[in-house]
Amino acid sequence: MRSFKKAIISVLLFVAFIFAFSIAIYEPYAHSELYVFCDSNLRKSMSGKIDFLILGSSPGYRAFIPQIYDDIIQTYSYNASGAYMPWTGRIALLKEEIDRQPLKSVVIEISYDSLLGNVKSPELVEGHVYIEPRIGSFIDRVNYFFSNVTIDTFEKYYTNILQNGGAFYLNWARSKLDRSKLDYIHNVNYRQKGYLPYDENVWQDLTVDKKTFLDNFGKKHISTEFREDNLNILKEMIDICHQKNIDVFFAVTPYANSYISWFNNNDEFDKKLSDFANENGCYFWDFNLMKGRFEQLSDKTDWWDGQHMSKHGAEVFSKMSAEIFRKFYRGENVEDCFYNNYEEMMLDSPYWQYMGN
Template sequence: MKQFAKNIVLFIVFTCIAYPILISISGYLLPQKLSPNINYRIGSYGHMYTRLNEAKNFKGELDVLFLGSSHSYRGFDTRNFNDLKTFNLGSSAQTPIQTNALLDRYLDKLNPKMIVYEVYPNTFTSDGVESSLDIIANDKNDLNSLEMAFEINHIKVYNTLIYGFFRDAFELNKSFSEPIKKGEDTYIPGGFVQRNITYFKHIDYPEKDEWKLNEEQIKVFESIVKRIKDKKIKLMLVYAPITSSYYKSHTNNAYFDKFITSHHAEYYNFNTMLTLNDSLHFYDSNHLNQNGVREFNKKLLELIDLNKK
């Protein structure tokens, strides 16, 4: 019996050592299709690598920090806020779990006077895997990465994080440089990504969908709101515009508004405040084109100015 227990312990120790080594070798040598549970894509989309590098080198006082999903980094144009010093820390499919990890790393450094947090219902329904992989590949990993991985609890996130630690340890990303312009996208200093102007062809969506919020994401979101309030930072929660047809196809929009307003922060649902044209102001069902960004930011700036007083 003692020998059996000893063998079990030795097997566990061997596995804990061998598994990370095998994952690191697989990630480094094998193509993506042969290692599907390792998804390390540095500089893949959204200019996250460039954005986080800029955040690391930020100096000065920040007036407004933008947080949220792609609706944030594609919706809040840092050039549209007059003389305010702004920075956009949005990321693709960013759920509250990733928002929390980014705040752990960058909130004290950026030290904003106000936070505008874009709250898209779909990010509260997500498991957060996609956004976690984006951050792991485009930032240097630390204990916050490990905490984020445990919260997501997905094999692809664990494996990608192991490979991320390996790349960090051997500085394999040291020579990486992300182009400012990639395809339709151009990175704008301050974290905004401008897309070449295109127009969405209107679609009538049937009224059948319902936002189903994830309890874990709700819990983390509530802790974020508390953290910001405890630091005496002004907080504005914003539901950025999506096409009217897509918005109306969801049957519980009032439920989501009630959930957000229950957190006793300024909340603005621009889908009910701003009249935009689905074809003229959007490039897909839920992202503004540059014409829509301009109109959205104009109204948002008015609200920011009011909240500063």
């Protein structure tokens, strides 16, 4: 019995120390509003102001610049997207804002794979790690944790929070040595209302030669086997918005031309989403089909990779898309702003015709 007691005390002490050390590592990253994703206090400080909310994963996070929207359509917008954002995260953020903000429009960014992932699988653990500290109330965080993090995913989750905490200290130490790094870990990014660009002058030249283009053309397939549980969350988000008369837009951000060309069923993907949007009283805009994109967006400078825009690309895209929203709010027809489908776009575009010949 004595051994039992001593063993239990030792285990409890051991767990307590692990817990204490983990918190010490994680805390500055998670809850002190010093790291890039932690914006719950900032959003709270904007209570009663935000009327245009963007919820998406990393392509949305890197594409929509709220200040440009504010300037062009006179909204008070906020980009609450984030890297590896699971659907459970999007709805948690929406629920947090729905009662305290006078929302008029919610843009839900949907990338090619966002409706495919299983929120309970380890692949999306990083998304849970990013979303947790963004949820304002402690109880909500605990609820979020227990409803999304399983035993199998906990290892990755725990490792991630430790590593992100460790990365915070590392960045902090670097900033002590190099003042220019200081902005990255302090909340200067939130002045951009949730939008986080890749470094100012970083982009990838994604232009390809004709041979590479033709070799890869149409070789990939976008899966349209959307997970039922993701669609259910999406429906729930739509219901929440519609109950408050909020317009819901599904948006696909522009991808690099060379990237789009890999896929052979972009139209099928669009149709499935568009049908879903129509059935649920939402709007669906695929900004890949936006007219004028070839003239204004270049594979050379406007993307960081196939799906994520560079800062310059995001500025151009935000201006273009904000103009479309302005037209929409004025009651004008926005159908003219888009090609009807990818085939039509290819036939009309000098880029595709040049590459295809």
